[in-house]
Amino acid sequence: MISFAIILLFLVLLMNYSTSSIDKRNVNVIVDIPTGYSFFKVTEILNQAGLVKNRVFFYSLAIVKRAVRSIRAGEYEFNTSLTPAAMIDKLLHGEIKIHKVIIREDLSMREIAAVLDKEKLINKENFFEVATDEEFLKSLGIEADSVEGYLFPDTYFFDRSMSTRQIMKIMVSQFWKKVTPGMIKRAGEMKLDIHKFVTFASIIGKESGDDAEKPMISAVFHNRLRKRMRLQSDPTAVYDLDSFEGKVLRSHLRRKSPYNTYVIKGLPPGPIANPGVASLKAVLYPAPVNYLYFVSKKDGSHFFSASLAEHKRAINRYRYINNELIQQLKVQEPK
Incomplete structure (x- = not known):
């Protein structure tokens, strides 16, 4: 009892x-x-x-x-x-905490790693090891030496039990969903394989965050390639630097790098960022203009020019006769 x-x-x-x-x-x-x-x-x-x-x-x-x-x-x-x-x-019920992660368009692989690391979703060292794992890349359908360019910008929901491979697989899967067969066909008609297509889009995305402007940026680069001119894109000159403080200098433009389009001809060997749909479409549908140059204005937009003389005047107008930029022009038209 x-x-x-x-x-x-x-x-x-x-x-x-x-x-x-x-x-x-x-x-x-x-x-x-x-x-x-x-x-x-x-x-x-x-x-x-x-x-x-x-x-x-x-x-x-x-x-x-x-x-x-x-x-x-x-x-x-x-x-x-x-x-x-x-x-x-x-x-x-295994209701683990889910982290909402927003990957903005046109971030580089290094910048994406920083976003994921901030949420404690990855280990940076492991991230870059996985990003360059040849067998893993093949399993994702990527014929390149890194995952750069194929981590599609979007809003994701990850948890900390997920491995780096799982996270990358989800992001690359989203890339293949967004890059349609029609886009790949159109790129082929422009003599761009998938890797060159993504590389081209990544440069456009790094040059401008304004989707409305991207077809104009694309036209400039298409026109320069047709004329066998170097692309001379500032973001390519600093892409593979170990550290970059935010200001592109003459020394950057002259440095020897396989990515520096002030030095090399044509496109760099791979993407410099992970482009979104707007940048990808801009490659395929450039604006019907004859521009060869552009310079950024104070509001972040760009002024476009068809001749070097007009471009110099635009620099004087929009950058207060910046001596650093005038010196850059000596680099822009190599003999």
Whole structure:
């Protein structure tokens, strides 16, 4: 009789415990559950995080709810207003924390890595190792030496249990969804294979963030290529620098690099960024103009010119006769 009373009392206390808030402060607490942890070890982690006040009651409740089994590894976010029963349900359903990640158009692989690293979704060193893994690239349908150019800009939802390979696979899969067979066919008609197509688009994207302007930028580069002129795109001159402080100097324009289109002829060997649809379409449908030059204005837009003389006047007008840029013109038309 006494034993029955004790059991009944325990069950009453357990029921009361299961429906009481962890803490009335209404605070979010994040915990990481490693792979392969038993529910007992999970309980210990929650206890250390201040989410489980009574380990015996919590573990007993888990037994009642048939939750004493392996829990999905990952990052969980619990609000202290939750009841222990609700916490266990969240663990049972594997409701790990999801991170919304916005990858803007025309970011380089290095810039994308910084975004993902900030969210603690990747290890940078591992990211670049995977990004240049030959077998992995082949499995993604990429015939290049890195994933640069194929990480499609979009809004993604990742969790910290995902590997770098999984994240890249999702982003590259989105690229192949957005780059249609029709676009690839059109590029082929312009004598651009998929890699050159993406490379071209990446330069346009780095030159202008204005989608309405991109067909004009594209036209300038198409026209220069037709005339066998160097592209002379500033972003290509600084792409493979270990560090860049934001201002393109004469020394950058003269440096020997396979990507520097002030030095090399034609397109660089690969993309310098990961273009969005607007940049990709701009390659395929350049504006019907004869411009060969452009210079940025104070508002970030560009002034376009068909001749070098007009281009010089535009520089004087829009950049206050910047001596640095006037010197650049000596580099722009190599003999």
